[in-house]
Amino acid sequence: MEDAVERLRDGELALHELEDELPPDEAADARRRYVADLEGVTLDEMGEVHDAQEAATNVENAVGATRIPLGVAGPLGVKGGYASGEYRLPMATTEGALVASTNRGCSAITEAGGATARVLKDGMTRAPVFRVSGVDAAAELTDWLAENFDALRDSASETTGHGELTDAEPYVAGDNVYVRFTYSTGDAMGMNMATVATRAASEVVEDETDAELVALSGNVCADKKPAAINAVEGRGRTVAADVLLPREVVREKLKTTPEAVAEVNERKTLVGSARAGTLGANAHAANVLSAVYVATGQDPAQVVEGSSAYTTASVRDGDLYVSTTVPAVEVGTVGGGTRLPTQNEALELLGVAGGGEPAGANARELAEVVAGGVLAGELSLHAALASRHLEEAHTRLGRDA
Numbered sequence: 001m002e003d004a005v006e007r008l009r010d011g012e013l014a015l016h017e018l019e020d021e022l023p024p025d026e027a028a029d030a031r032r033r034y035v036a037d038l039e040g041v042t043l044d045e046m047g048e049v050h051d052a053q054e055a056a057t058n059v060e061n062a063v064g065a066t067r068i069p070l071g072v073a074g075p076l077g078v079k080g081g082y083a084s085g086e087y088r089l090p091m092a093t094t095e096g097a098l099v100a101s102t103n104r105g106c107s108a109i110t111e112a113g114g115a116t117a118r119v120l121k122d123g124m125t126r127a128p129v130f131r132v133s134g135v136d137a138a139a140e141l142t143d144w145l146a147e148n149f150d151a152l153r154d155s156a157s158e159t160t161g162h163g164e165l166t167d168a169e170p171y172v173a174g175d176n177v178y179v180r181f182t183y184s185t186g187d188a189m190g191m192n193m194a195t196v197a198t199r200a201a202s203e204v205v206e207d208e209t210d211a212e213l214v215a216l217s218g219n220v221c222a223d224k225k226p227a228a229i230n231a232v233e234g235r236g237r238t239v240a241a242d243v244l245l246p247r248e249v250v251r252e253k254l255k256t257t258p259e260a261v262a263e264v265n266e267r268k269t270l271v272g273s274a275r276a277g278t279l280g281a282n283a284h285a286a287n288v289l290s291a292v293y294v295a296t297g298q299d300p301a302q303v304v305e306g307s308s309a310y311t312t313a314s315v316r317d318g319d320l321y322v323s324t325t326v327p328a329v330e331v332g333t334v335g336g337g338t339r340l341p342t343q344n345e346a347l348e349l350l351g352v353a354g355g356g357e358p359a360g361a362n363a364r365e366l367a368e369v370v371a372g373g374v375l376a377g378e379l380s381l382h383a384a385l386a387s388r389h390l391e392e393a394h395t396r397l398g399r400d401a
């Protein structure tokens with residue numbers, strides 16, 4: 001290892017070439033030592049819990065791992081199309097009060113008999129952009145896509161055993177045609193799967209028409225960007241969850257009334273969001289999504305799409321009805337970061353690690369539990385605002401004494 005660090009210093013070896021010479025753990029140690037010396041810092045903590053071998057397909061230029069505190073909220077009762085029973089929600093976060101809040105929401109929901117949750121739509125998208133000669137050709141390509149869907153589906157299916165092309169919707173902007181390919185992806189989140197399959201389908205388009213592929217992702221997908229198309233059409237799994245809370249549970253667990261929660265929802269979440277021009281209308285869906293995504297090995301950048309959730313609250317015969325609809329829950333139980341040891345344990349805790357029976361059942365169960373968790377977070381924060389407890393809670397739980 002000494003020799004490798006020397007050669008890095010002498011410029012004889014590039015940082016990313018270390019794994020060609022050393023086993024992954026030693027390569028990460030050498031890289032960390034070199035960077036630490038060069039920048040005049042100590043990076044010992046980063047090396048503490050790292051196993052470079054197991055993360056080899058999850059990160060490049062590895063120097064270690066970061067530690068994020070992990071809490072558990074629940075039990076959360078969920079009555080879903082796939083989820084059924086009580087779940088402990090693993091949450092990785094550094095925001096004091098977030099787990100306590102979600103836990104409180106879970107406690108209220110479970111006491112009320114559990115949240116109802118349903119996957120309403122299921123499809124991961126990838127939309128390449130094709131160059132055509134003009135609007136005439138764009139219209140022709142639009143017709144061609146409709147007539148040749150089977151050929152596209154067949155070529156896509158040759159690249160994956162679990163993915164299936166279910167739609168190919170064109171969007172035209174002059175001489176640009178964006179084809180939003182949609183796939184069912186089984187238990188995978190499916191972004192690699194959809195990208196590989198789209199490459200194959202795009203070759204058919206190029207072989208059979210005059211369209212030329214400019215970029216395999218043309219941003220109509222739309223991955224990891226705030227986009228109305230995802231909020232309206234959905235991406236990954238679109239999931240809704242709701243619960244009817246007896247007035248007494250709202251008083252005891254949430255220290256407020258159904259009327260006060262409904263007013264916060266109307267004035268803050270609906271009108272305030274409209275005034276600000278947010279995508280979606282919610283209080284902090286991104287909080288629960290990011291914490292659960294990091295804990296369970298999902299791609300955290302996709303919290304962007306999930307954050308366009310819609311939360312409603314209303315009074316029904318003196319009780320409180322609350323719902324949240326998350327248009328883009330992009331989660332998997334296989335692939336990506338889900339096989340890493342702590343992430344896999346978190347999925348085990350939820351009872352959804354690995355492939356489901358039938359394929360897709362585990363990912364859909366996870367998506368329903370995630371939506372239930374978002375509902376719990378929404379409920380508790382709405383209540384904290386209604387009872388004016390927000391800043392006190394964060395001061396007490398989120399700051400050093």
Ligand SMILES: CC(C)(COP(=O)([O-])OP(=O)([O-])OC[C@H]1O[C@@H](n2cnc3c(N)ncnc32)[C@H](O)[C@@H]1OP(=O)([O-])[O-])[C@@H](O)C(=O)NCCC(=O)NCCSC(=O)C[C@@](C)(O)CC(=O)[O-]
Nearest residue numbers: 097098100101103104107253283284380381384389390393
């Ligand atoms: C902090 C609470 C929960 C206290 O709430 P409380 O009602 O005073 O607490 P409690 O001691 O009476 O306990 C009630 C339940 O809360 C839970 N609970 C209570 N304490 C704990 C704890 N230490 N650890 C774990 N769970 C805890 C627990 O479930 C308990 O029920 P039990 O299980 O005992 O039957 C409440 O004030 C609260 O939820 N506040 C809101 C905090 C919050 O939601 N923060 C995250 C979002 S803030 C943000 O990032 C976004 C924002 C605000 O900028 C977005 C926007 O603009 O809206």
Ligand SMILES: NC(=O)C1=CN([C@@H]2O[C@H](COP(=O)(O)OP(=O)(O)OC[C@H]3O[C@@H](n4cnc5c(N)ncnc54)[C@H](OP(=O)(O)O)[C@@H]3O)[C@@H](O)[C@H]2O)C=CC1
Nearest residue numbers: 160161162186187188189190191192193299335336355359
């Ligand atoms: N490529 C890109 O543009 C992007 C990639 N990503 C990254 O993509 C990764 C996630 O991609 P994803 O495709 O989900 O995962 P992987 O690329 O890890 O692939 C998962 C593979 O698991 C196999 N598999 C086994 N059992 C099942 C099952 N029950 N259900 C579904 N698939 C199963 C499938 O093989 P088979 O296909 O042979 O059936 C599938 O292709 C993340 O790391 C994410 O960060 C994120 C955004 C963009």
